[in-house]
Amino acid sequence: MKKLLSLSLVIVLALAIGLNIVSAQTMPGGPYQSAVSIQNKGSDTANVTVSFVNPTGVVQTSSVNINIAVGDVGFIYVPTVSGLVSGSYSVVISSSQPVAAISNFSDTNSGASYDAFDKGSTKWFLPSLYNNYYSYYSDVFVQNISNGSTDITLSVYELGNSSPVWQNTKTAVPSQASVQWEQTGNTSLLPNRSYSSIVTTTGGEVVALANIFGSGGTDPQLYSYNGFSSGSRTIYVPGVYNNYYGWNAAITVQNVSTATANITVRYSTGQENSYSILPNAGRAIVIPVETTTPTGQQFSAVISSDQDIVVVTNMSNPYNRAASYNGVDSTSATSTVLLPNVMKRYYDYSSAVTCQNVDTMATNLTYLFSNGKSVVVNNVVPGANAMVYTPSLDASLVPDKFNGSVTATSTGAKIVCIVNSNIDEGPKRIESMDQFYSYNGFNK
Amino acid sequence: MKKKLLQGLFVKKANLNQLKRITVAFILLCVLISCTVKQSNPPNQVTNTPTKIYETQFTLQTPSPGKSSLYGTVISNTNKAPLSGVLIYAALKVPMSSGKDYILNIQRDSSPHYETNAEGYFYLTNIESGEYQLMLYSPFGAMILLSEDGKELHLEISANQNLDLGKLYVNWP
Numbered sequence: 001m002k003k004l005l006s007l008s009l010v011i012v013l014a015l016a017i018g019l020n021i022v023s024a025q026t027m028p029g030g031p032y033q034s035a036v037s038i039q040n041k042g043s044d045t046a047n048v049t050v051s052f053v054n055p056t057g058v059v060q061t062s063s064v065n066i067n068i069a070v071g072d073v074g075f076i077y078v079p080t081v082s083g084l085v086s087g088s089y090s091v092v093i094s095s096s097q098p099v100a101a102i103s104n105f106s107d108t109n110s111g112a113s114y115d116a117f118d119k120g121s122t123k124w125f126l127p128s129l130y131n132n133y134y135s136y137y138s139d140v141f142v143q144n145i146s147n148g149s150t151d152i153t154l155s156v157y158e159l160g161n162s163s164p165v166w167q168n169t170k171t172a173v174p175s176q177a178s179v180q181w182e183q184t185g186n187t188s189l190l191p192n193r194s195y196s197s198i199v200t201t202t203g204g205e206v207v208a209l210a211n212i213f214g215s216g217g218t219d220p221q222l223y224s225y226n227g228f229s230s231g232s233r234t235i236y237v238p239g240v241y242n243n244y245y246g247w248n249a250a251i252t253v254q255n256v257s258t259a260t261a262n263i264t265v266r267y268s269t270g271q272e273n274s275y276s277i278l279p280n281a282g283r284a285i286v287i288p289v290e291t292t293t294p295t296g297q298q299f300s301a302v303i304s305s306d307q308d309i310v311v312v313t314n315m316s317n318p319y320n321r322a323a324s325y326n327g328v329d330s331t332s333a334t335s336t337v338l339l340p341n342v343m344k345r346y347y348d349y350s351s352a353v354t355c356q357n358v359d360t361m362a363t364n365l366t367y368l369f370s371n372g373k374s375v376v377v378n379n380v381v382p383g384a385n386a387m388v389y390t391p392s393l394d395a396s397l398v399p400d401k402f403n404g405s406v407t408a409t410s411t412g413a414k415i416v417c418i419v420n421s422n423i424d425e426g427p428k429r430i431e432s433m434d435q436f437y438s439y440n441g442f443n444k
Numbered sequence: 445m446k447k448k449l450l451q452g453l454f455v456k457k458a459n460l461n462q463l464k465r466i467t468v469a470f471i472l473l474c475v476l477i478s479c480t481v482k483q484s485n486p487p488n489q490v491t492n493t494p495t496k497i498y499e500t501q502f503t504l505q506t507p508s509p510g511k512s513s514l515y516g517t518v519i520s521n522t523n524k525a526p527l528s529g530v531l532i533y534a535a536l537k538v539p540m541s542s543g544k545d546y547i548l549n550i551q552r553d554s555s556p557h558y559e560t561n562a563e564g565y566f567y568l569t570n571i572e573s574g575e576y577q578l579m580l581y582s583p584f585g586a587m588i589l590l591s592e593d594g595k596e597l598h599l600e601i602s603a604n605q606n607l608d609l610g611k612l613y614v615n616w617p
Contacts (some may be wrong), residue, residue, distance in 0.1 A: 063539070063547045066549045082540075083545030099471075312504055
């Protein structure tokens with residue numbers, strides 16, 4: 001009985017931690033190194049095992065139990081795993097308690113992060129793919145997490161066309177193996193166009209993500225985002241920027257239904273724009289160019305649609321800092337969000353925590369830092385956000401060199417949150433390098 | 445005169461014998477002491493008594509019964525200067541299923557850690573018995589601390605130790 005219970009509590013997270021290394025053929029820079037942070041969200045010590053799987057699906061090595069205390073964050077820097085030769089790996093994390101995990105990967109001047117997956121699907125949507133989209137390119141990575149082999153197909157769509165402009169199938173991909181598609185040099189994808197895509201399988205469940213990288217003047221920029229296994233008719237975007245201290249954002253909306261989606265994007269600054277998007281296609285909205293939102297501000301957005309959609313947001317600044325995060329649907333929203341990694345002038349990194357009220361009533365937000373101090377923002381109206389930038393907090397609340405976590409809670413309303421972290425101090429603040437990371441909070 | 449000289453020679457002979465005996469006794473004592481030190485202090489675990497310099501830097505805490513402490517100085521390999529304000533962790537070596545390899549794990553809040561002071565000193569306390577390496581932790585990467593000759597430092601910590609690791613080096617920043 002005890003054994004059954006412990007088995008039923010096992011949670012498997014898949015992390016394609018090293019897959020970015022494979023893409024070094026096209027991705028500038030490297031070699032890339034990965035770090036994995038695992039937070040125990042449970043009520044007892046988590047017994048965690050970590051397995052490193054090579055691209056052919058062979059488990060290269062596995063740890064025995066790693067214990068992580070309640071609420072604590074276990075940190076594994078992959079280059080320090082003895083016996084693991086340099087290369088590309090995915091990771092499977094099994095735990096006796098609920099855990100959340102983030103993977104960061106970086107070289108000397110570029111970095112990105114993404115969340116681990118806690119479930120697979122036979123269908124994934126990736127809204128932003130590029131082959132020289134104003135010098136941006138992308139790679140798609142898919143891992144078969146089912147027990148048997150499966151065929152995996154990538155179908156690529158353009159705006160205004162619900163049929164794929166390009167399709168490719170990798171056949172009989174073994175269990176746990178990973179495959180990759182590079183968009184660079186794909187002559188079916190034209191320059192300066194944004195494409196969306198769908199990953200499908202012949203039955204086996206997979207996980208999928210995409211990396212985007214710049215070239216030429218945007219060479220250091222590196223983005224990574226998780227695929228979406230399903231859509232929703234209302235999507236929330238907690239942080240959008242129009243030349244906000246130089247930061248800009250682009251929102252890409254993909255229609256994941258079988259009928260034309262009529263969408264409305266409402267910004268918390270009051271402006272709104274409407275678009276029609278054919279099935280499977282995606283629409284990129286470059287905020288400073290295609291909206292009338294006020295310049296010099298940060299705000300949030302609510303995207304409503306008559307069909308299911310998914311949304312990814314890309315952010316960058318003039319110093320080539322860049323990152324992505326996923327729009328969130330209200331069904332996954334709760335009144336408590338865990339944010340495992342928040343910093344204040346920690347090795348010159350600082351974080352901005354941004355939470356959006358996705359409910360129908362105004363609410364007060366409390367940001368409880370892991371040092372026990374909290375910040376309260378009152379009366380956040382529906383759809384609006386509240387951003388807490390750690391360097392602006394008094395040292396008596398959050399001292400310099402803080403490296404901890406934040407729990408965001410509302411007075412009843414559902415909220416969603418993101419955390420952006422950047423080198424905001426010292427000479428590196430204005431160096432052309434991408435040490436900017438963004439992740440979605442974990443609703444509890 | 446000759447007698448005096450002979451007497452002097454005799455005295456000198458007698459002193460030489462005494463000196464030999466003292467020297468042999470001293471060497472035996474040294475060997476005995478060095479054996480004692482070796483038994484209680486394996487390499488890299490030099491003394492049970494913190495040196496004066498650390499007493500001026502830290503309020504040394506007595507580890508909880510059965511637990512141990514480590515202290516030392518972190519030097520940057522880049523410029524050979526002490527590293528201040530960096531976070532040093534005792535990273536537990538968790539075995540891999542193969543048996544011969546291991547993964548270094550730190551828990552951000554509950555693993556023993558210390559932020560180096562202006563002189564690069566760190567002091568880790570309440571360390572459970574086990575095998576460790578020391579790591580400099582940064583948000584998106586980590587570096588293993590090395591000995592002066594560039595070798596990785598592998599520590600086998602047993603109960604109730606208070607160990608001076610001396611100068612340690614790291615390839616940072």
